[in-house]
């Protein structure tokens with residue numbers, strides 16, 4: 001009897017903060033690609049993020065746990081948060097594969113992030129470690145060249161023009177982030193006074 005090979009989505013992100021764009025992308029990927037689970041992996045120290053003073057990994061991890069808690073298919077992994085040094089997807093995929101031997105991994109990213117994938121660390125190794133899923137994102141049209149045939153699937157998701165940058169700017173100005181991020185994340189941001197006094 002053949003055993004079911006678990007189909008696992010891996011949604012990596014800085015999640016500073018996690019917002020409904022991330023959650024809709026993961027949910028839609030899970031439905032369309034028939035994933036058994038989507039593992040959210042907050043970055044430890046993102047290698048390419050430009051904004052000053054990225055919020056501590058522990059805050060970003062906890063906001064991700066709060067945002068995903070109600071969905072039985074969503075989990076959160078600490079592999080990137082706990083690994084010292086800069087975060088690279090090649091390391092993320094090795095660690096997730098070790099935790100879930102034999103799983104069929106699908107790395108989910110927005111079209112904007114995927115366009116830079118050839119500049120990621122050990123890019124040529126990534127294709128054999130996971131399938132890559134580029135979700136559509138308002139304001140970005142995907143153009144990836146020079147990737148192996150069949151390595152990337154483009155997925156149309158309901159457009160939500162939400163970004164973490166905008167959420168941080170709103171919180172800094174004292175404007176509402178209700179309904180852009182889950183309710184528990186709104187409350188977490190207020191409780192810990194995140195994003196006040198930052199300058200982009």
Ligand SMILES: Nc1ncnc2c1ncn2[C@@H]1O[C@H](COP(=O)(O)OP(=O)(O)OP(=O)(O)O)[C@@H](O)[C@H]1O
Nearest residue numbers: 013014015021025109110113137160162163164165
């Ligand atoms: N609204 C959205 N729709 C679809 N994909 C998204 C959306 N927002 C973010 N993503 C994707 O989710 C992944 C993680 O995103 P990230 O945590 O960097 O959020 P972000 O909103 O892009 O942050 P920032 O504004 O700080 O750059 C990336 O691959 C990104 O492209």
Ligand SMILES: O=C(O)c1ccc[n+]([C@@H]2O[C@H](COP(=O)([O-])O)[C@@H](O)[C@H]2O)c1
Nearest residue numbers: 012013014046048088089090113120121
């Ligand atoms: O491996 C790399 O070199 C690399 C470079 C930039 C981004 N990534 C990954 O892409 C995901 C989205 O990153 P970001 O910075 O847009 O939040 C996250 O999982 C990062 O670890 C990975």
